[in-house]
Amino acid sequence: MMGAGGIGGYIGARLAQAGGDVSFIARGAHLAAMLQTGLRIESDLGGLVLRPVSASEAAVDIGPVDLVIFAVKLYDSEDAAASIAPLIADNTRVITLQNGIDSVEVLRRHVEGDRVIGGATYLSGFINKPGQVIHSGGLPHILVGGERDPIVQKLKGLCDHAIGLELKPVSDIDDVLWEKFVTLAAFSGATSLMRSGIGPILADPEARIFISQLRDEGMAVAAAAGHPMADGFLDRVVTRWSAFPPHVKSSMANDLERGKPIEVAWLSGRMHQLGMELGVATPGHTTVFRALHLHARGTQRNNSVP
Template sequence: MRIAMMGSGAIGGYLRVRLARSGEDISFIARGAHLQTIRERGLRLLSPLGDVELPGAYATANPGDVGTVDLIVFAVKLYDGEAAAASMLPMVGPQTRVLTLQNGIDSMDMLSRLVPRHQVVGGATYISSFLEAPGMIRQVSGVTQIYAGGTGDPVIDQLRSACVRAEGVDLSVVEDIGPILWKKFVRLSAFSGGTSLMRAGIGKIMADPESQKFMEQLRDEGIAVAAAEGHPMPPDFSEETAGLFGALPSSRDFASIPITLRGGPTLPISGCSRGAQMRPSSVPRTVFALTRILRATTIRSWGGRSMPLVGTRMLSKRSAIRRRVDPAQSAISPPRSRDWVVSRKPAT
């Protein structure tokens, strides 16, 4: 099977290294210093499951160089999604499947504007990794779980077989990926927004009573939005989420946005922010209030472009606020202002 990794960073790069043992024909689509390093020295994975080096991996910045493939793993950051989707088209044939592992709930709809809907497969990953340096990916927990829709799809079945032959990829194929995407959406909205806003790991946040209450409000408001959109969370969701937050290792108990704030090239406004922002249902008052407070606060990316910092921008369409949420369920009681004021010196 011919596979193309559209995006070779934290997730795409991880999968490429792991799947090398499967014997499949896999190409990288990468760019910049990361691409140059892969070409010159290969790709290195630092992992608690064992470090792996992958020399001689094929990588290019031009999808047209690859040609038609059987499977595209779409793992680019959300701010690059539409441009990447357009550029991948030379690799798409009539039987190609596009498996999107982007965060959020709108990736399949976005891709379906360019690729026939039946060729787009939704997925979610719980692998915790990040791009530490060009050509180097660090995995910080032993979780290797990926979910994909497409039960009975021959291409996804081949991918599952490849994951079995490889090590470090636990792929589960489900009939309906929707509930899994929504559960991750709600969790990541609170997790990403809270750790970014307070510049702290979830462990420290949950240890403080005020901050813990704030995180619970973000979670509960996300639950309310999901329910208003016809995707209610299961009864044990809140308890399960608290357990997941508490089980995260201290080395990785924050989202990717805080890493970017410490020195990344571009601020990724969370897909968990973007997805619900345009939805015509209820909007959390807490998130909306923080959006207003932080609207004047900007950070400057390495490219010199000013960008608003609001990982919690999720769900902030003013005209729809509280359309279907009881105001009594959305009382605002955020941490003290000194705990979550955001600042960063502009890059020079």
């Protein structure tokens, strides 16, 4: 697991719980806590403490593996991808479960193209304190490309035996990535800008109009880029958002509240950029991007004196 936060920490712990041989690339206080007291997962689907934990800050300490699940934050992608070489053997696969639509391209600058497989996960989780990941929002769903790849099939078999994890391989991941991009950019933008869980946003008529506007702008951008949303998309989005517990926020909103760097440039910022390139108006996403850009690097850096 390259990254041990809300996504990497949760998925890696569940895979290890199911019998997988899992190692983590992590850093800082979170890594220190994992090594000292284990990785604790708090979830309505069942908690666990993974101990001992195989983890390091350096890929060279772990060595070649069958599968790398790439789950670092988007602003760390280039540095993490550049350090991935010690993990790669002849048959290694790299599955990216990052947000946005650019991570496969980033990885393919550092890893041979056919080894990289795109993926999307619907999972709400965050590091609450070093060594502890909190998950909420129902059963996490993972969709990955490489439907017939033997390593993907092995991963599916492990997930089938895991608690609180569901994985489905698909033949074409591109449209899946665009659907998640449209959905997440709206969800992250609204919950971050409004500092609110999804429940109050859907209950307030003006807030609901705004999150719907963000969704519709994303749909227009996707269509202009050659990835129109499939039939039933609107119903799926409404159903997914309505099924979340009212307090659930995006990981970006949680990071914003904790003064951490945020992924706004790759979500609403990317929508703004694509809208400019494709001639699609994105006033909602442009507002989110510009309003949150001040916090893109985190509170500590913003408060520093040049």
